[in-house]
Amino acid sequence: MIWSGGNEVGEQYSGEEDAAIARKLVAIVRQEDTTRPTMTAMNWAKADMPLPTSVDMISLNYQGAGIRSAPGRFPEFRARFPNKVLFSSESASALSSRGEYQFPVAGSDSAPVRPNAGGDWTTHQVNACELYASDFGTSADRSWAAQDQNPFVGGEFVWSGWDYLGEPTPFYSSRSSYSGIIDLAGFKKDRFYLYQSRWRPDFPMAHILPHWTWPGREGQVTPVHVFTSGDEAELFVNGKSQGRQKKAQYAYRLRWDYVVYEPGELKVVAYKQGKQWATSTTRTAGFAAKLAAVADRGRIRADGLDLAFVTLRVTDKEGNTVPAAKNQIKFTVEGPGEIVATDNGDPTNFVPFPLPERAAFNGLCLVIVRSKAGQAGRITVRADATSVGGVAVTLQSEAGAAKLSALHADP
Numbered sequence: 001m002i003w004s005g006g007n008e009v010g011e012q013y014s015g016e017e018d019a020a021i022a023r024k025l026v027a028i029v030r031q032e033d034t035t036r037p038t039m040t041a042m043n044w045a046k047a048d049m050p051l052p053t054s055v056d057m058i059s060l061n062y063q064g065a066g067i068r069s070a071p072g073r074f075p076e077f078r079a080r081f082p083n084k085v086l087f088s089s090e091s092a093s094a095l096s097s098r099g100e101y102q103f104p105v106a107g108s109d110s111a112p113v114r115p116n117a118g119g120d121w122t123t124h125q126v127n128a129c130e131l132y133a134s135d136f137g138t139s140a141d142r143s144w145a146a147q148d149q150n151p152f153v154g155g156e157f158v159w160s161g162w163d164y165l166g167e168p169t170p171f172y173s174s175r176s177s178y179s180g181i182i183d184l185a186g187f188k189k190d191r192f193y194l195y196q197s198r199w200r201p202d203f204p205m206a207h208i209l210p211h212w213t214w215p216g217r218e219g220q221v222t223p224v225h226v227f228t229s230g231d232e233a234e235l236f237v238n239g240k241s242q243g244r245q246k247k248a249q250y251a252y253r254l255r256w257d258y259v260v261y262e263p264g265e266l267k268v269v270a271y272k273q274g275k276q277w278a279t280s281t282t283r284t285a286g287f288a289a290k291l292a293a294v295a296d297r298g299r300i301r302a303d304g305l306d307l308a309f310v311t312l313r314v315t316d317k318e319g320n321t322v323p324a325a326k327n328q329i330k331f332t333v334e335g336p337g338e339i340v341a342t343d344n345g346d347p348t349n350f351v352p353f354p355l356p357e358r359a360a361f362n363g364l365c366l367v368i369v370r371s372k373a374g375q376a377g378r379i380t381v382r383a384d385a386t387s388v389g390g391v392a393v394t395l396q397s398e399a400g401a402a403k404l405s406a407l408h409a410d411p
Contacts, residue, residue: 019050047080059089087154093137099362101210110139124171183345211323230270286316304373336375
């Protein structure tokens with residue numbers, strides 16, 4: 001735990017008089033807690049400014065990897081404050097829309113979003129290849145390179161874990177941000193697996209992007225990226241090797257930039273220290289044919305508080321998720337439960353959360369169901385979509401003490 005006296009405050013640019021304000025705030029913290037350090041998150045400071053002298057830890061927002069053309073500032077802060085812990089209090093601010101892939105793909109490890117280069121100014125979606133960021137931020141890849149090139153850096157807090165309402169840069173007419181590792185509905189973006197590959201190095205995993213359903217792109221170059229906790233991998237298109245690669249120093253993904261698209265199967269075999277580590281496969285999907293549904297739990301408490309999260313997938317007849325599906329889905333509930341909200345993770349979608357009907361976004365949709373207090377029994381959640389039929393999930397609401405009763409107790 002660290003006490004913060006401010007975030008990106010104007011006083012970071014100023015002189016000794018404003019540093020005195022920070023010292024006063026630190027003194028207030030000391031009156032309450034002498035055991036934990038203090039910080040103030042700085043996004044445009046320099047090591048020779050007075051403000052950093054006022055706190056125990058040096059915490060930089062984005063400056064470590066460098067903002068726009070400015071160089072990364074980890075080394076200069078280390079030189080000025082060799083005995084203070086240094087870390088990224090906000091890192092990355094990478095941007096993406098789940099499942100939205102656009103071509104061409106940036107050849108660098110990080111790029112700003114621009115028209116036809118990371119962003120679609122018609123749909124207001126951001127490329128999901130996880131190489132694009134806000135103008136003041138960087139991709140996860142470049143943030144990690146800055147940390148690994150400066151091993152004295154203590155780590156990072158990523159902006160942000162989830163997409164959130166507001167701050168929808170670069171498309172200010174949208175509803176939510178694009179910066180989450182997972183989208184507003186809680187669905188994993190590709191970036192989730194990129195962070196997993198770094199933060200869980202002992203977990204065997206490999207993840208392929210983009211999807212492999214591209215009618216009309218036959219014969220065209222369609223770059224493939226792989227996120228893996230392994231150190232090398234071999235890619236196959238319909239059983240034909242596209243080559244085996246090792247991760248380069250300060251590289252956190254494997255790229256096959258000249259793969260030619262042909263429908264079928266895309267497979268990667270990852271290796272670690274020369275031994276097979278993990279595999280992943282994605283296949284070309286057919287036309288949308290049905291709905292599939294799964295609940296995160298089968299039983300909830302009949303306390304009027306407990307929730308079940310039901311995920312809907314639009315699939316072809318073989319059960320493959322149709323990656324561009326946007327079918328309109330209507331939800332109904334029978335039994336002692338009620339719909340709290342629906343969502344699909346689309347940052348541009350303004351359908352109110354409580355409405356029981358909305359379109360899937362790139363093959364996925366979510367409905368959240370709540371129990372009714374004191375009413376145990378069977379809850380049936382049904383989803384229906386034009387042209388692909390319907391599907392139902394059954395939950396059991398069980399009598400029991402309210403799980404969150406302590407939060408509602410009188411003081």
